[in-house]
Amino acid sequence: MPRRDDLHKILVIGSGPIVIGQACEFDYSGVQACKVLRAEGYSVALVNSNPATIMTDPEFADATYIEPITAAYVTKVIEREKPDAILPTLGGQTALNVAMELAASGVLEANGVEMIGAGSESIRRAEDRRLFKETMTAAGLDLPRSSFAYSVDEALAAAEALGYPVVIRPSYVMGGGGSGVVTEPEALKTIAAEGLRLSSIGEVLVEESISGWKEFELELMRDRNDNVVVVCSIENVDPMGVHTGDSITVAPAMTLTDVEYQGMRDDGARVMRAIGVETGGSNVQFAVHPESGRRVVIEMNPRVSRSSALASKATGFPIAKIAAKLAVGYSLDEIPNDITHQTPASFEPSIDYVVVKIPRWTFEKFPAADPVLGTKMKSVGEAMAIGRTFAEALQKGFRSLERDWHGIAGDEVTEAELGRLGIPTEGRLRAVYGALFNGMSTAEVARASKIDPWFVEQIARIADMRKELEAAGSLGDCGPDLIRRAKRLGFSDHELSEVFKTSEDVVRATRSGWGLVPTYKTVDTCAAEFVAETPYHYSTYEDEDEVTDSTRDKVLILGSGPNRIGQGIEFDYCCVHAAFALRDAGFETIMLNCNPETVSTDYDTSDRLYFEPLTFEDVMNVVERERPAGVIVQLGGQTPLKLATALARAGVPIFGTSPDAIDRAEDRERFGALLADLRLPHPPNGIARSVEEARAVARSIGFPCLVRPSYVLGGRAMEIVYEEDSLERYMRTAADVSPAHPVLVDRFLEGATEVDCDAIFDGRELYVGAVLEHIEEAGIHSGDSACVVPPFSLGGDQVETIASYTEAIASALGVVGLINIQFAVKGDEVSVIEANPRASRTVPFVSKATGVPLAKVAARVMAGASLADLRAERMVPPGRIGHEGIPHTAVKEAVMPFERFPGVDTVLGPEMRSTGEVMGIDPDFGLAFAKAEAGAGVRLPTKGTVFVSVANRDKRSVIFPAKRLHDLGFDLLATGGTAHVLERAGVPVKIVGKVSDQAPAPPSPARPINVVDLIGEGAIDLVFNTPLGRGARTDGYFIRTASVEAGVPCVTTMAGMFAAVQAIEALICGDVGVRPLQAYLAEVRR
């Protein structure tokens, strides 16, 4: 079936900010969709609030709306754009939910917009548990058995019929509250009674427990002719009970016979047909009983998902691209396979390697969070590794995580600790290794962990090899045969160096001397049956290398590895831009990365793609194979930067700022000396290697102090201390964060405005991308702070000062490429806080706000072009400061993951905890901020009740915004102290009880209602609460966590409050409009 000619304009919905469970995979799929649709001649309109995405680059759509993905805003976009169709299946759950809302409210129908990809009926069948069950049952598919109960007796009878263990799930309770697994009647009585109480309709579902079963996923595609193909099978190493996003997974499935696999394939197709997904990709999850083989359907996603991105990278089959083509009418056989060019897309990839995906968690950021994995996803990113065997891929995966692990080898586990293996945690598989290494058998470990014995056996092979290596004594005694076998099991040079108590360099030199260098194989969708045209490679230790030699000038771009808090999509964005810009400039671009969610690991982003861990060994191997003219390390965040020094020492040419200059900026002692030389103002500071030294420094510079390890990423282990006790506690608990590096103590400038400057220096000239003013004051990590371009409160002379300081530092460091400098502005004083001669998190935001592609410019500068050259090419505009001449305001707001981690305090601080960001853009600051908040999921109210409770230091400043809210028609509630201040200022306010005045108990006549109760009841629409201290179980803590649970916006800084009040005012008074980025940028006057 050919392309649909009845459609002309298609609206693509993105997925918004990066949150846990929805990361950059949807930028990858969105980019593919936009490319396809435009290549097919459709006009593309796009809505996505996330500025750090490639898809929101103005050249990827005809009209790019960086607006909140809410029904209200998307409706405005539809009314303005009048698209013929909306494509919601490539933007994750966010896009699907908004599309469903628009369908239900009649907006789509009223505007004549057709939903393509999946219809609203199909989406409902897949998403509604009851409807899903009915649909599956009608299609003859097996599901976990279950029945509803309305009394404890009915629940008991149901459990009796199903057989224990069972899961109790109360109906209509938010967030899975009250559910639990029970193994015997007594426990059931308790849980069922509680569940019946919690359920608003007094109903619980009693369901057969499938915890511990084997878990599988199929990625399927279907076209309008009802052709269905399975792109990939995925098996979870972790049995049922762990969210698939938190599971270590393998492709293809490893433990199914053909009979079982084909049965699953049939079921997958039947699920897709029964749900009615007409075109595009879907994901179906299955559980298989390990002893009977009974197979049940768990769930299906009627859209492109995280697993689709993984399956695309794992097989080379571009699911999102094909899904977009299917959505506009093509059938699978009409679409060519990009990799072979010879064969059509209507086939099922065959893969001759093994892919392992390992999630990346950041529990260190949330010490109060529960580290046990369950049905709610907690990981923030993932690494994928490819090897010829599971063992090899697994070990490569572990060293891709950047947890200072060099393979799976982990802590030893004794027999007495076997129980640990049954509890899913981040370290479980390493514990499996530890138990096996300690002599426990595959069968014992498989029994304790419920992990399939086949996987356990593969880990046992690794443990056995480690023993064999240790027994051999020295590298020389091992000889090439044993080392080759170890390399084939994925052992890293680093681990071998530990085994043989030598350096990694010696291991590398010795094995290379033996001819043991990796070979590079190709991901080709067809197991080599056809000639592959696409150079997508992975390393392994085999006989034949498939990389074709090239004589062109090559640039190797090092990516940023798995997403984590502090290092996310922004850096991938920069790497992708470098690939685009350098390809355009005539280089052969080579990308090296291990993150399957990203655009950088799309095989057509660069000329060549190496899917490899970002370690010295793996990078050097590619360098030696490809011999690039230069390696780019400053765009992928801390990951490639950490490797820079070692690479330079090994003689690898680094493009741009030299590793020594990078070190000079990152090493606070050296940087302090540089600032002193340049006579630039900076907060007094000192370096401490012991508690005593820290105390001495603090005394000399004065409290409060900002303390942190000398090398930082995402503000890890950073804290503001107000007195000596806190300083000592910090030094004792956090000083071992990085033993090689001392702790920095800086005077903290209270109440200062924090400012970022993103600039590019080419050795002669400076171009300031923008000066960004933070809304939260200094002390809140810049990644967690909202910021504004152009700066709203800085004078022109201050911007000039910032630019000249930046130029002085860039010039002194010898920067070639990007530099980000943070300043604190207090009164007229501008102080330098820190400098990072690399891409910063705000590069994409600045590029979107100003229309100048900073990362592209930087890449070109690193590769030898001057800013003057690039001005001549019109890549850089005239003028020195990029934000000048911009008539609009752009606000970046951070998105926090607190709802995933119940009980974690939401107060912002110097440690970064946000997972993603959004941008709000509008001619008016208040509306730009309101849009940013809406994009971040914060629903600022325009009427209702506001609760105010601030720390003493903020009591004076709270009067004005509180009064304004009252004038705007809000009712005010406050606790005693704050209420007193407001009343005296003539602002009407009601007093509400504090939590700490009362014993913890449900409300009763003896215990009057307190603010937490009111938040829980939904009686409060907005909370302003500035904290007294951090970590303690104070009133503020209860108020903030209750707000998160109830989804009530909670502002924790005064600056945030001022901005929020302006935004509310703008929402009430102003007409909120939407405009495409292209229109905003056309108005920039330079």
Added chain:
Amino acid sequence: MTRTPAILALEDGTTFRGEGFGAFATVTGEACFNTSMTGYQEVLTDPSYHGQIVAMTATQIGNTGVNAADDQSRRPWVAGFVVRDISGIESSWRSENSLPRYLEGQGVPGIAEIDTRKLTRHLRDRGAMRAALSTEIDDADELIDRARTSRSMVGLDLAGEVTTTEAYGWTAEMVSERALSGFAAGAETAPATAALLQRLERPRRRIAAIDFGLKRNILDLLVSSGFDVTVLPATVTADEIESGDYEGVFLSNGPGDPEPVEYGIATVRGVLGRLPVFGICLGHQILALALGCETYKLPFGHRGGNHPVRCSARDQIEITCQNHGFAVDPGSIEKTTAHLTHVNLNDGTVEGIEVPGVAYSVQYHPESGPGPHDSRYLFESFGDLIESFEPSQIEVSQ
């Protein structure tokens, strides 16, 4: 674990050194690769692989062990087996034996730890070639010689080596439950299990299945589709069939080159137009030759479970299981009464032909085992053909 050295040597002098498993033996055969990611046991026991040294492109082999229910015939037929990694453990609730022990017991040698992707690319670029595999001879030159002096597939009648010598019946009791469950869970065209079982009790049509290297899944599916099946040796004559009171003739899959199977071609010519005919794989090629088409050897064959085929009548794509080194020449079909019904979308080769109301056949394996279940409608179609069949005179161009 002790490691046994093993060598795979190709006739062009390329050698691969790896580790042996299975039997302690030396074998020769045509080296080929199979891209199925599941179903190594079905591959091993498919008689079509007789005389071949089969390399699996999937790298982790043996994970689920072996079990009697999944066998496609009474023994493995591959001459030797080539894998990247052989599992040291079998993990499946249905496993009855480990793959290495099974192959050892059956006298089949295997080689592991070789660069199977290099071998695949080599065979893809240079074409299928003769090879020797040994787990006992550590002399590569000798094995190259053995490969060079071994027999070639072209012109060899292998069907005669694998066929049954005695006729036998295949009844409902012999159908494996696996086939039934697979069928029931199959495509939309598959009947519900209950209806299926009912039909099993009342066999509908008596058919003769000529065994050129028959796979068990075919028998199971024929019986499941309501046929009363009698399996006959490959050398059966048209007269013998005519005297057997059959309502249809099924031509099975089988190994190697169709042209030397002259007796089979003659038999088919004898029954064409008198009885409805359905052929699979080698049976398809024999039907084509009987109709006057020509066949040729593909450079490296089709062996795998992911080949897209378009069925023009249904206007649908089927993902198919394939295993053949020879194919029907598309140009030769035009001059016969047959027409093309199925085409391979990867390379445009002939996948199915039909003489309406008389006979039809497909090059691929609709019975799967291993492979997808997309094409099982073809078994139903045979019942329809028998239903509507009217004897006729068939023109055969020589």
